[in-house]
Amino acid sequence: MFRYERPVRFAEVDAARIVFFARYLDFCHDALEALFAALPGGYPQLTMVRGVGIPSVHIEADYKAPLRYGDTALIDVSVERIGARSVTFRHALSRGADGVLCASIRQVVVLCRLDELAPVDIPDDVRALLSQHLSLP
Amino acid sequence: MFRYERPVRFAEVDAARIVFFARYLDFCHDALEALFAALPGGYPQLTMVRGVGIPSVHIEADYKAPLRYGDTALIDVSVERIGARSVTFRHALSRGADGVLCASIRQVVVLCRLDELAPVDIPDDVRALLSQHLSLP
Amino acid sequence: MFRYERPVRFAEVDAARIVFFARYLDFCHDALEALFAALPGGYPQLTMVRGVGIPSVHIEADYKAPLRYGDTALIDVSVERIGARSVTFRHALSRGADGVLCASIRQVVVLCRLDELAPVDIPDDVRALLSQHLSLP
């Protein structure tokens, strides 16, 4: 599991004063960018130099409690499945202060060459990194 | 069914030059705000004056093709189910130029008083509006 | 002068429930994208096909009144100056309902080849379009 922590920002809430539902996906991507930082050059080098990225093909999100300005979000990322070219992540977003689970998000991505968005086999170093965060069966 | 059309904006793509996966949910909300404009005062009056909103509790998104800068997105919203306090929307996002389906998104919302995020029965005028966009069984 | 109109969106306000100060620049860019739509293929063709864009080099913004959710923003764009390679825009953002001026923004951009961000002379068709919106002296 990989934990990423970040405060909710002043502009991330909506007119109802809770974090806008689309922003939760931004939080998940922030966590993934942090997870990939363990590779040399991180996600920037993977995407911009090696030309490989992880476009999402499927998202399932269950929203359970609001996040508000002043909350810190904890995003716990685990890898549920590593296929030949696809990866399934689980993100558990909780509030730092009381540990309340705010959202549970399942994200399926496909490794792709970004120039033509064509699927590619997961590179070995990416597979090794992801394997470190595999959730136990 | 309700159709909402909007161009992709210059800042809505990511470093891979495709619309960022979280933005698709922003597009869906734009469409819902437009759909609710049929009520007097629209979604602003519903939320800010009457104090009732539609926080999401569940999202399922299938991404099928990219949207890029220069594309116009068509968002076709239909109402799949109207419960006592919850509504299920279906959003089909397609590219204006060629009609290719880019994403299919199912969104379940719960009508809530926004001050305390407590569920409420769907107001009659909201139910009547949503009924106009019910998908046929 | 070129007028662009758009509602404030639910997610564009911040925790103080007013449009976040950075979003005003997004509004200005939305207006410019609409202004450039008068060219064949619009701003997407100019930037993505011809490879020419308008990075900002200078912004001056005076914020005078808040925009809130439910407001419609009117953005009145005029061209103050057209140089060899630079353009100065004036954006007056006002509230649709009462015409109150919310912000006055001066934006200087330089025409650039986007691949290397190198300044280029303003193409003739761009100059002709901008000339239509020149403010009178």
Added chain:
Amino acid sequence: MFRYERPVRFAEVDAARIVFFARYLDFCHDALEALFAALPGGYPQLTMVRGVGIPSVHIEADYKAPLRYGDTALIDVSVERIGARSVTFRHALSRGADGVLCASIRQVVVLCRLDELAPVDIPDDVRALLSQHLSLP
């Protein structure tokens, strides 16, 4: 002076693959939120509990070099002037890797009660905090 450091995120660049000009103001606000974290409860408590915020009334931004995905932004905030009710900040945004100055931004804010957006005298603890970051004359 107060230094805040953050990576450019994957979704913060635009179709030209450089950080969108409006995002620079988001970066500045991130830095201010971090600066105010030195107060008990930070900026969330100041705004949401004490009801006092710092709406911007004036921005001047000079953009000098692009930020791209993979860059880390250093935001150096200094306080240029503390008035009775207003504060002038200077933000120098530079690239972490080579120290190149990317933007210089001057921001004038007015301390306000957020419920009615009415100016208030700068609270003593806020003044004390800001004084620590006063630039030397």
